[in-house]
Amino acid sequence: MKTKILLVLLLTSAWLSAQTNQISGVIIDEQSELPLAGASVVLLEVEGVGAITDFDGYFTLEDVPVGRQNLEISYIGYETRTINNVVVTSGKAAVVNVSLIESFDQLDEVILTSKASKRRPINTLATVSARQFGMEEVTRFSGGRSDVGRLAANYAGVSAPDDSRNDIVVRGNSPTGLLWRLEGIPIPSPNHYSTLGTTGGPVSALNPNLLKNSDFLTSAFPSEYGNAVGGVFDLGFRTGNKDDYEYTGQVGIFTGVEAMAEGPLGNKRGSFLVAARYSLVSLLGVGAGGTSATPDYSDLSFNIDFGKGKAGNFSLFGILGTSSIDFLGDDIDEDDLFAAEDENAFADSNFGVIGLKHQIALSENSFIRSVIATSTNGNEFTVDRFIDKDTDQERVIRFTEADDTENRLSVSSFFNTKINNRLTLRTGVLFESFGIDTNFKDRTEQPDLDGDGDPDLTIFRSIDDRLALIQPYVQTQFRLSKSLTLNAGVHGQYSDLNEQFVIEPRLGLQYKVAPAHQLSFGFGVHHQNQPLPILFLNQTVDGQQIQPNLGLDFVRSDHYVLGYDLKIAKDWRAKLEVYYQDLTNAAVESTPSSYSGLTEGADFGFNNDVTGLVNAGTGFNQGLELTVEKFFSEGYYGLLTASIFESKYEGSDGIERNTPFNNGYVLNFLTGREFPIGKQKKDVIFADTRVTFAGGRYFTPVDLAASQAAGFEITQDELAFSQQYDDYFRWDVKVGIKLNSRSNKTAHSFYLDIQNLTNNENVFVQRYNRLTNNIDQVNQIGLFPDFGYRFEF
Template sequence: MKNLIRVILILCAGVLTAQNGVIKGNVFDKQSEIPLMGATVELLDVDPPVGVITDENGAFRMENVPVGRQRIRVTYLGFESITIPNIVVTAGKDAVVDVNLVEAFGQLDEVVISSGTNKERAVNKLATVSSRQFSVDEVTRFSGGRSDVGRLAANFAGVSAPDDSRNDIVVRGNSPTGLLWRLEGIPIPSPNHFSTAGTTGGPVSALNPNMLKNSDFLTSAFPAEYGNALGGVFDLGFRKGNTDDYEYSLQVGVFSGVEANVEGPLGNKGGSFLVAGRYSLVGILGQGAGGTSATPNYGDLSLNIDFGRGKAGNFSIFGIFGTSNIDFLGDDIDEDDLFAATDEDTFVDSGFGVIGLKHRINLNDKSYIKTTLSSSLSTNQFEVNRFFDQDTPQERSILFTEADNTETRVSISSLFNTKLNNKSTVRAGFVYENIGFDTLERDRNMQSDGDGDGDPDLFTFSDIDESLGIFQPYISGQYRLTEKLTLNGGLHGQYSTLSEQFVLEPRAAVNYAITPKHKINIGYGLHHQLQPLPILFLNEAVNGELVQTNKELDFTQSNHFVVGYDVRLAKSWRGKLEVYYQSISNAAIEAFPSSYSSLTEGADFGFDNDRVSLVNEGTGFNQGVEITIEKFFDKGFYGLFTSSFFESKYEGSDGIERNTPFNNGYVVNVLAGKEFKLGATGRNTWFVDTKITTSGGRYFTPANLEASQAAGFEVLQEDLAFSEQSDAYFRWDVKFGVKLNSAKKKQSHQFFVDLQNVTNNSNLFQQRYNRVTNRIDEVDQIGFFPDVGYRFQF
């Protein structure tokens, strides 16, 4: 009766005074992921209270909501209620919120349990430890982020990314090649412009943050549905377009480029479309950016087309397509250029594409099946013409390096999810990928003059057209033993058609709520990953023939152990402590005494091309402690402090324990921001955000100057591999701007200035032998750099 009276009062409430915003979305049962009809959605902080009831599809819509940051409370009989704060309502775009409710452990006569929204709770309900949910608001809000989800991750505990030139993600001392990118449930290649074969990062992201919905970032002991990764998982999803109105957005930024978005309803079954295109601003202006005087050109197109509900279920098509190119011409290159040399002309082209078809059908009010079929393409071409006897009458150039790599994937994933009761959920499924790798790599570097023409020979390191299959079945479940104790467990399998190796990987995690404010969690996971494709298919000259001697290498193996403690420090404050240990085995190393290990790959733009006849006998470990203190956005202010103290070591075939290149030792981030209302109505705001990052420097292998001068190319002291450490990294970013909401039209404006590295701190990019100056030079990363942006939504 109390609930009935409450609903009647909400529905009969008065009209809001500021009638210029919309909050809408859907309410789901988190365990079954089925829509909840009849849930109550209340808009808080207004007088009198206002609310709506969800329809048969779990959908709700609240009209005439005041612009600014709003809170809603969602309740449903027999479920834990939840409060969602910081919903950004603007005049130019509807605010969309999807809410997941957890069924109460016992039968309730009325809703009495209230759970605040926690960003540390992953979207994936089976992710218990080392997981973090992130929103588009965070991607665009934090200073220094360049609207890049990869750089967003660098703010989280356990992540190290002290490289201004690339967005590689180093998780707990693992190589960035250990990261898994997923989009709509399927693995995808590196979604970055200027990406190279086998890598997972790049200088500029091809992922448009305006396309994303709330997604997950996981750093250890992943649930059973994730595989073929050692370091971390970025599990992304595209949001749907507006199902009620047409909306448009125009945007410009130094790094994100010029952008246009359009979205709106499609058909009469709740369908929608969303399309976004971007092109580099520096390419349009014909200027260099980000550590080089060469002009980078890049563009991307993203789409998500949802065909709505039907008898056969829900179908949607999603995709990303990107291209990029840059020409480094030696005559226009400075000696301190991050990416090029003055005695070379280098031409770089790359492409990236994913297209997928997703289908979901609800079998009943507790179960559904979701299937995704996709195809992806990743290409990169790299050509270097080197000049000899430069600036003399005898000047000449020859083709020095050539790489033409194409990776194709045809993937299918399917999962069945069912809620057995309010205590138990089961999920089972599989992922299958057929990966094609067509590559030609030729290089004269470090080669002798075998044919006597006076130049180093152009050796073919790889010239293949191969394919392999990766099959990953899994089953996982969640069981709530008591109201305070939850167990997640599962089993993941992985099979490679190349090595014909099959492995089983147990995963388990326990979450225990000591009190409503104090929780502990424990996780374990066994994980395997395929060796990087550029390593697997390298050629070795054996008895005058080229042989792929790495082709049958087994997976690298890793055991993850994690213990965490979460505490609710105050109403909008949270603290988290996590301790972890990761034991790695079966890494690829050389058969003779050597410092090399595949665990050190990923520290540069490409892979070593002379590591052949490798064996699975390498080991390593990562261990550390992470601390997070976060103030969620409340009363116009937010703050985030993350710190990681860790150790990352490996052993090659020489049996010597060494630092990995990713063993920074520590990373500390401090972020804060404040919004200020403008005018009496508070419709408009100006904001300021700041970020300070410091970390230990990366380890590197010193060059042998005398040997390099004699050889004419860089010769590293491999017996001293990763024995020297760069100076500590430091960077301070400051961002400020204004948000304006029209009082009469559905329009909003946002303008910002992001001052990156305001102290112009000199952080080391690389210490390398310079064959032009014939000395070992230090090249610094990007100094002070201002990013300016503007967005218009209507």
């Protein structure tokens, strides 16, 4: 009997231990960003589970029950903060990094309590139009494909006009106006099948399982961000588990087959985190994402933290990705989004960034952070076209050749100091050296000057050159009172291509009218260099190749934003923002035309016949945005965003027109719920749904008669962007289950994500079909089921 009782006790103990795990993390000062030693971390609603941070601000909570947990973090002289919905599974420890803000008055005890939420950006110097997001959001929302870009499309002020690519339109700006940053340095488009000058792609190369909580900014961003007029993704990689080794296996339609490992490294609280993915559709030999061709892509991401030493803290991070796809005309459907039946096209691309980050504390309130990184982004694209296909005269000619590579060396360094609990100063500089090797030949719309019966294969870009950008900045945060905070700074930008230097003032003001009410105002001057494919276009003059667009100055955008934030109730908030952006110095043709550089970036490529451009174009974006959000609590969340906006431009003909990004309105509604199951309620069934309504994109109508006579598409440029596609509608539904093992340290999850549930026919494009001599409409992706499985151990 004693033996049986002992066996039952041992089995019960093992079962209970398998239902717990760890929560670890670092607590830092919000203004100085340095660790707080001696901070108290307590697990709410579970007695006896707590910890005190060590000299490095690090803590570990043991024996934490699986499920969603709440933490309370306190430190003498600082506002106490609660962190809700920390997800703990039996297969993986949770990591939580928290910043505490010093009480405005030098108090001996804590009297204020605040809740950390996604409405507050990581960058405390961002006043308006900024939002924090985390890995859970990227993977939770239905229809998101675990893609950061598609996640942002749910936020107010953002639209995603193309189901086949993750380009996002921020407040009516071209997707080329977006800045991607990783660990504090700008990077090229982090997407598979990306092309020179673009910021999006069909499949993301960013692995969300490595991301820590990061920021997305849509306007009037702080002075440390430059060379962007639209928005900013400011991303960071989390560190690996510093206490134990963990592994994850995962499979999904778009994310592919994935393996991830992490764990402690050395004896200085270092860690490693590495993940590799390979496309599932390539293994299955099927098409996806709007084409019947089989995409082949893979990526490797890593973050190695070497821990703290006398010389400071070093970490090595990076992403390496490759992708390829062959569009064979005989295997292509007539409604393929990317290819044609009378062509064989071959696309190869690569993306990579490797960086070394260093941080060293100079005092209790000051540090220097530096990053040196190299990145590359390249693509090759060739098209062979069949002439007189399926006839006795059939032949094949090389129609398009593109080989573009951008290599970049980036060096960033800044000094941050908390002068006192009211004043913070940050100053730094970013240096970027671009190596541009671009070659592009095409026969489209070209004459037959050599008399061989085919349009000439004309050189549009052929250059191997360099471009350097230097961006110094200084910014401060001044807490004028408990309720009033001023963020101000200046950003500078210099290009050695045309020796242009600009100074950009930035200003932000937050005023807490009452505990539940806050007003904010933001202003900023922002510049960006012209897209590289436009900047380095060739023109043949007297038999010589020149680049007449190299003298173009930066495009300028002045941002004005006014916001109102209301805490409706516990876990509920509403936010209203109104904005205006004045765009000048846009690239337009010297002779009257409807062209403007503000309309570029709506597709994979750019115009190739716009040389001799001048900085005389203008435009504006204006709108009103509403966000109503229920943060995840009591088992559910909700998000409603509505944007009403207008995006206009003027070319050199002086006529005000719609930009192709002027959808007019976007409405998103998302909600989800979790249902605990099992005797211990440790397993979860979850369901999420997303509904999107948006105005149709504006487009330039095709001149059918002229196109039929020429044999290629000719648009009515005098009517540029005068017609609008039908409104966009899409409904996505996602269901799944999460299982925590009772017998060992493992966890499983599975989801089914049905995208475009109603199979609504949203317009992709209306284009001239040279095979049928008609204008055909091609629709975006219809109903598409995505699935995923995740195993943690």
